[in-house]
Amino acid sequence: MKVAVVGASGAVGQEFLKVLAERNFPMDELVLFGSARSAGNEYEFKGKKLVVKELKHGDDFKDIDIALTSAGAGISKEFAETITKYGAIMIDNSSAFRYDNDVPLVVPEVNPEDSKNRPRNIIANPNCSTIQMVVALKPIDNLSKIKRVRVATYQAASGAGAQGIAELENQVKEVAEGKTPTIQKFPYQLAMNIIPHIDIFLENDYTKEEMKMNWETKKIMHTEAEVSATCVRIPVARAHSEAIWVETERPLSIEEVKTAFAKAEGLTVVDNPAEKNIQCHFLFREG
Ligand SMILES: NC(=O)c1ccc[n+]([C@@H]2O[C@H](COP(=O)([O-])OP(=O)(O)OC[C@H]3O[C@@H](n4cnc5c(N)ncnc54)[C@H](OP(=O)(O)O)[C@@H]3O)[C@@H](O)[C@H]2O)c1
Structure with a gap:
């Protein structure tokens, strides 16, 4: 299992890192993405230093299984194709896709079954x-x-x-x-x-x-x-x-x-x- 966090430097991105570590989320590799502003910055995850990569249109998501995205609605819309085209599931925290009929809007404690029907490989998170x-x-x-x-x-x-x-x-x-x-x-x-x-x-x-x-x-x-x-x-x-x-x-x-x-x-x-x-x-x- 390979997981990406897009927007790692942000308020939500930092919480993602904390929760993934706290829950000991089963994964082999974690990759961090951000804009040119935070690219190159290092964050510690379970004792290891991870370097933020700049988010670009390319093949960086080829081996990613799950991408947790929280870099704003505009970035989510712009990069959805790049992130999902090789099969990664994009779990998006922004408001970009919440009301799209072909994107499930899921809270795991409430409607987990909706996440199974995700024709675009995108699952949206609601507002906090x-x-x-x-x-x-x-x-x-x-x-x-x-x-x-x-x-x-x-x-x-x-x-x-x-x-x-x-x-x-x-x-x-x-x-x-x-x-x-x-x-x-x-x-x-x-x-x-x-x-x-x-x-x-x-x-x-x-x-x-x-x-x-x-x-x-x-x-x-x-x-x-x-x-x-x-x-x-x-x-x-x-x-x-x-x-x-x-x-x-x-x-x-x-x-x-x-x-x-x-x-x-x-x-x-x-x-x-x-x-x-x-x-x-x-x-x-x-x-
Ligand atoms: N805060 C909340 O409680 C909350 C709750 C629910 C949903 N959300 C949603 O989650 C998203 C992020 O919110 P936040 O509160 O974490 O905001 P934030 O603290 O301002 O962080 C924004 C993040 O987006 C990244 N970013 C901006 N432009 C980018 C680009 N061109 N390419 C790659 N990364 C880029 C930033 O990276 P750099 O530092 O590299 O620029 C930063 O990591 C928003 O859509 C927000 O509506 C937030």
């Missing part, structure tokens, strides 16, 4: 806020069909990539030093602030980030349930949070949902307010 929501929605939907979802997100700077994290860190320093914060990546100052604006505003007055949660959930969960999202950027470096309101066809009890969550893959129920341990807290209103 959709992924964590559908992992929690799936066990509920299995108990009783979900009719409607309302979600408010609390999204970290990491969602805007490595430059987003750097901008927040820099702004925190600037604010502490009494300077005017430098704004480049976010629409407003993020340090000491909260910004209800991620991606562009659309004609229906939702942002694209908010609509992605609706469009992607329908495709992944094969549902017509509408998702109304409010996506908000908060001043933390990493880890998104969400408050999710769910309406089901049949009223569910909290115990029923907790039991389903406890059995579900990818979820840990941490709900102990007495110990101030409330990563996942349930509120229930019948009707």
